[in-house]
Amino acid sequence: MKLTRTSIFLAATAMPMIRAVKPNNYVFxxxxxxxxxxxxxARDYANYVDESTIKLPVDNLAIGxxxxxxxxxxxxxxxxxxxAYxxxxxTNNRAIGVDGDNIPCGTVLEAAKLDGYLTGLVVTSRITHASPAGFAAHVADRDMESEIAEQIVGYSHPLGRVVDVMMGGGKCFFLPKSNTDSCRDDDLDLWSIAEDxxxxxxxxxxxxxDSASDSDAVDIPFAFIPASGHMAYEVDRDPQLEPSLTDMAITALDILHRKAKEQDTGFFLFIEASRIDHGGHAHDPIAHLYDILEYNRAMLAVKRWVDDNDDTVLLSAADHECGGLTLGVPDYAWYPSVLTHADHSAQYYAAIYKNMRSFNYSAAMMESTLVDRVFGGxxxxxxxxxxIAGLAITxxxxxxxxxxxxxxxxINWSTLGHTAVDVTLFGHGxxxxxxxGNHDNTDVCHFMADQLGLDLGKATRRLQSDESFVASIRSAANAKKFLRPFQHEHEDDIIQAHHKH
Amino acid sequence: MKLTRTSIFLAATAMPMIRAVKPNNYVFxxxxxxxxxxxxxARDYANYVDESTIKLPVDNLAIGxxxxxxxxxxxxxxxxxxxAYxxxxxTNNRAIGVDGDNIPCGTVLEAAKLDGYLTGLVVTSRITHASPAGFAAHVADRDMESEIAEQIVGYSHPLGRVVDVMMGGGKCFFLPKSNTDSCRDDDLDLWSIAEDxxxxxxxxxxxxxDSASDSDAVDIPFAFIPASGHMAYEVDRDPQLEPSLTDMAITALDILHRKAKEQDTGFFLFIEASRIDHGGHAHDPIAHLYDILEYNRAMLAVKRWVDDNDDTVLLSAADHECGGLTLGVPDYAWYPSVLTHADHSAQYYAAIYKNMRSFNYSAAMMESTLVDRVFGGxxxxxxxxxxIAGLAITxxxxxxxxxxxxxxxxINWSTLGHTAVDVTLFGHGxxxxxxxGNHDNTDVCHFMADQLGLDLGKATRRLQSDESFVASIRSAANAKKFLRPFQHEHEDDIIQAHHKH
Structure with missing residues (x-):
């Protein structure tokens, strides 16, 4: 029997059963x-860099x-x-918190809020991006990020404010169009409205x-939004400006746990390693890899936090695969060593190249700089x-x-979009x-709601009772301005918000 | 909660724990x-054909x-x-039942045999192919199929005959080279030697x-080898000549179970849906699909057999992915409906095309026949x-x-070979x-050996004590004739044996 690591995991997950019958807190x-x-x-890379790493932290949490x-x-x-989660x-692709007829549906986060739980959203994309939006907003199309920002702070949400802690990028959607950093088409100063x-x-x-993570004196609702667009890829992150996903996740857990104890309640926290996906869309193994490794660090930290707080449960699963990644192409070639040299994402080196084009370099200087700084970097x-010639024309x-x-x-990528393969389900607690086993993504939602004793139907009925809200979603959908064919996420769209001004 | 199917599965697997403490029989x-x-x-295809099919039979057995x-x-x-299993x-790629230094290792099947269990191999490839060979033979290179055939019947195996029931293709490796159907380079009439x-x-x-499956009067050792090379792809199978994998699996289970009861022992049975892999190598979605569906039918039948015989355990996992298959390429396009028309594999229609070239067709006749019978078929x-022009030059x-x-x-295929992705582990009983959870493939072996109380080390020592056997393997390896670079399985190699004569 060589199952020590797994046996340890199984023992750890089984223990809380003795002490608790119902979780107070849920982390998805x-x-x-x-x-x-x-x-x-990522596992093969980690094992190449450090032979003692046989499994990733999440490998020990896989359940289905x-x-x-x-x-x-x-x-x-x-x-x-x-x-679905x-x-x-x-529901249809592009739809946020609404069904196939564009009728809003109550989310597990909203149902938790209605039952007195505290709630949080922690992401590395824009906080208004599709995944967090799906838990706290209801719009006909994912690109309605201004409306999503309004709902997330409570400004236009039928249930009022449903989020207590949020961390992520996307500040531009909270600023009025007069601000040069804004992505909005209107004069709404959502940042000030949220505060005031x-x-x-x-x-x-x-x-x-950092003060929030060190101190008991955090007030909720608390929003940390350090980036105008998405937060940086982990491999490009400047720690002076942005904390890691692990830091944000643990800080959010600590804040929610402390405040929930004070209020004699529990919490529901949604965390997202948002940009693993962007690295896949961009066919960038470096961005993809480092965001995966940070996801694993964050999962390990949350798992340990759960070990210390056994009234809390951790579930984790992706939304979909991205890029059609396969390993060993062609002819069983798979060399993680090739990936050990880059210090930044492809986007970072592409930006250097784009910048170079504005200089008055000689051809020889251009070539040597490309070889050294762009390709070599x-x-x-x-x-x-x-x-080298190919870079000039792409x-x-x-x-x-x-x-x-x-x-x-x-490494081979088969598509700039997503693929259909099942994703792994991880759980602890x-x-x-x-x-x-094997579940539909909708089953995961019903399991969480069931475990927390939540009534999704009540949240749905509350949302649907706001007739003008329901009408506004359907009106936006009927305008069909969002019913366009599939669009790839453009590589520039992946690293920054849609600056319209 | 929408987990009915899974809940039923969990209840079913949990039940035997009450009644038994140690399995008598293991099926891998x-x-x-x-x-x-x-x-x-395969699931999306099955669901397209029959909306009521939400999950595949194996989906309900996924554990890691x-x-x-x-x-x-x-x-x-x-x-x-x-x-590894x-x-x-x-061990190194291409090595069969030997370690990285070409020293033989005892297998779970051999250890079971040494402890008095009955054993079986049921496959749809040649019975001498790599997967079954890994359980009952020891050679430096997988292409040594003549030697593998000799070991599997007991002729040159250090432990004598270790297999009691075998079913699969590969008859050509049992026939002397004087036989037109032989793949051997020597005059050994292994078929007759095995009998006599x-x-x-x-x-x-x-x-x-059919008599074997209907009657109590089967003698062991029993070998059913209906094909010279591999057995047919399921979609091409002629039921007059070959039973399905499901039929072979259940027949083998019934024979082994009956004989084991008579001898007051248990059994170890290796079953393989061998040619899912060949459909992947050949980038043939039809061959791949129908062999997957037959694997699912066989798994469901074995699972039900286990339900009726709760001293038996079923584990199942692939050896690797094949073809780098991704779904939804490009732009989320994934249309199972396209696959509903073919009645045979691509190999079957390619054979029609190859045959057409020997006819004296006019260009117009050639084109219309290609359009109707080959492409259209x-x-x-x-x-x-x-x-049409492309077919002529490939x-x-x-x-x-x-x-x-x-x-x-x-559907996109990224490679003619295998890829590195983890495979799913299924279990019942x-x-x-x-x-x-997540395990190394070697862990699965140790788990099975542990569950059956087997001593792999004893089997290894017995093998290694045969000095001339050990020397012959190392000698073959040192000749380096097999140490060649990666080779794709050629499409013709996939459907028929290497006829050398």
Whole structure:
């Protein structure tokens, strides 16, 4: 028997059963775009770098699989998947917290709030992006991020404010269009309204975040939004500006736990490793890898936090695979060593290249700088003249670099979008052993609601009783302005918000 | 809670714990080349054909994941993977039942035999192919199928005959080279030797198989080898000649169970859905799909058999993924409906095409026949002139057809070989809940040996004590004739044996 690590895990999960019968707190941790091959990818890399690492932290928490298809597609997007996990229903791709007829559905976060639980959203994308939005907003299309921001702070949510703690990027959707950093089309100063009307502590400062994690004196609702668009990829992150996902997750847990104890209640926390997905869309093995490793660090930290607080349960599953990643292409070639050299994402090196074009470099200077700083910086040492020429003519230099490095590592990407494969379900804590096996993504929602004793139907009825809210969603949907064909996430869209001004 | 099916499964697996403390019989069922995306693929197809089919039979048995890397490669082949499942050790790709130094290792099947259990091998490939060979033979390279055949019948195995029941293809390796159907380089008439010296009942006849399944009067050792090379893909199978894998699996279970009861012992049975892998190598979604569906039928039948015989345990996991299959390429396109028209594999239609070339068709007749019988037969209705021309110039018409149909369905194949992704672990019966989670493939072997109370070390020592046997393996390895670079399985190699004469 060589099952020591797993045996330890099983013992640890079984223990709380003796002490508690019902969890007080639930954490749902979504690694966006994390498919089965991504897990093997990161594990083999970790094992290459450190032979003693045989398994990833999440490997020890695997309990099952999740089926992901949406109402209108066998391949889901993050919006329909978030709605499935949040509301327990299938909906169309691009829909946020509404069913196939654009009628709003109560989410597990909202149902928790209605029952007196505290709630939180912690992500590395814009806080208005599809996954967190699916838990606390209801709009016809995921791109309605201004409306999502309004609902998340409580400004236009039928239930009022349903979120107590939020952390992530997307500040631009809270600023009026007069601000140069705004992504809004209107003059709404949602940042100030959130502070003044809804009593949010709104901060972008790393120092304020650190105070929040060190002190008992945090007020809720508390929002930490350090980035205008998405927060940085982990491999590009400047720790002076942005904490890690692990830091944010534990800080949110500590705040919610402390406040919940004070109020004699529990909490529901949604955490997302948002940008594993973006690395997949961009075919960037470096961005994908480091965000996966940070997801694993955060999962390990949350798992240990749960070990210390056994009235809390951790479930985790991706929304879908991203990029069609396969390892060993062609001919069983799979070389994690190729990935050890890059210090930044392909997007970072592509930005250097784009910047170079504005300089008055000689051809020789251009070539040597490209070889050294761009290709070499990213770990592509044996670059050919044809590849250098290829960079000059591509419209997507980051994807170009990512695919060059991928092919050298034996990694293949089959699509710029998502794929249909089942994703892995991870669990730790009370009763998660009941979820062993293969489940629909909607089942995961009903399990969580059941465990917390929540009534999703009550939340749904409350939302639907607001007739003008329901009418406004259907009106937006009927305008059909969002009913467009599938769009790839453009590589620039992946790293920054849609600056419209 | 919408977990009815899973709850039923959990209840069913939990029940035997009350009645038994140790399994008497173990079934290890290997779906060769069955990766996570293959499961989603077949499920979505099944659901398209029959809306009431929400899950595949194996979906209800999923308990974990298996890591698959071999000693010399992050992407394993079937030989190293079979050795990992059989011996519980990592070895090099292409090695059968030997470690990285070409020293033989005792297998769970051999250890079971030494302890008085009955044993069986049931496959749809040649019975001498890598996966079954890994459980009952020890050679330096998987291509030594003549030597494997000799060991499997007991002729040159250091432990004597270790197999009691075998079913599968590969008759050509049992026939002397004077026989036109032989794949051997020597005059050994292994078929007759097996009958005369080792008392095997050797049969190729479907009628004899049917008698075996209907009657108590089967003698062991019993071999049913109906095909010269591999048995047919399920979609191409002629039931007059070959039974289904399900029929063979249940017949083998019934024979072993009856004989084991008579001898007051238990049994170890290895079953393989061998050719899911071949459909993947050939990029043929039809061959891949129908062999997956037959694997599911067989797993359901074995699961029900276990329900009726609760001293028996079923474990199942693939050796590796094959083909780098992804679903939804490009742009979330995934259309199972495209796959509903073909009645046969791509290999079957490619054979029609190859045959047509020997006729004296006019160009117009050739084109209309290709459109109707080859492309149309396989379900490619909207064939272009460029595609018709492409068929004429490809060296691999079956792969060409397979990729055309795949692309119309939204299926992408990234490699003609295997990939590194973890595979799913399925289990049913006593104590399988202990295997929930992520495991190395070698762990699965040690778990089975532990559950049956077997001593793998004793089997290893017995093998290694035969010095001339050990020397012969090392001698073959040192000749280095097998130490060649990676080879794709050629499409013709996939459907028939290497006829050398």
């Amino acid at each position: 941790f979504l690694p966006d775009g994390y498919g089965p091959a991504s897990e093997t990818f 699989y999740v089926r992901t298809k949406s109402l209108d597609s066998l391949v889901t997007d993050s919006a329909a998947a978030a709605t 949040a509301c327990g229903i299938k 009307v809804y009593h949010w502590t709104m901060t972008s400062s790393r120092a304020a975040f 990213y770990g592509i040492y044996n670059v050919t003249l044809a590849e 419209n997507t230099p980051a994807v170009f670099l990512g695919e060059l490095l991928s092919s050298r590592a034996g 009370l009763h998660t052993e009941k979820l062993v | 069922f290997l779906p060769d080349g069955y990766g996570p995306a293959s499961e989603t693929f 994941y298996v890591r698959t890397k071999s000693l010399d490669s992050l992407v394993t082949d079937s030989a190293a993977a079979a050795t 059989a011996c519980g050790i990592k 010296v080792y008392h095997w009942t050797m049969t190729s006849s479907r009628a004899a198989f 396989y379900g490619i209705y909207n064939v272009t002139l460029a595609e 060296n691999t018409p079956a792969v060409f057809l397979g990729e055309l149909l795949s692309s119309r369905a939204g 006593l104590h399988t809940e202990k295997l929930v």
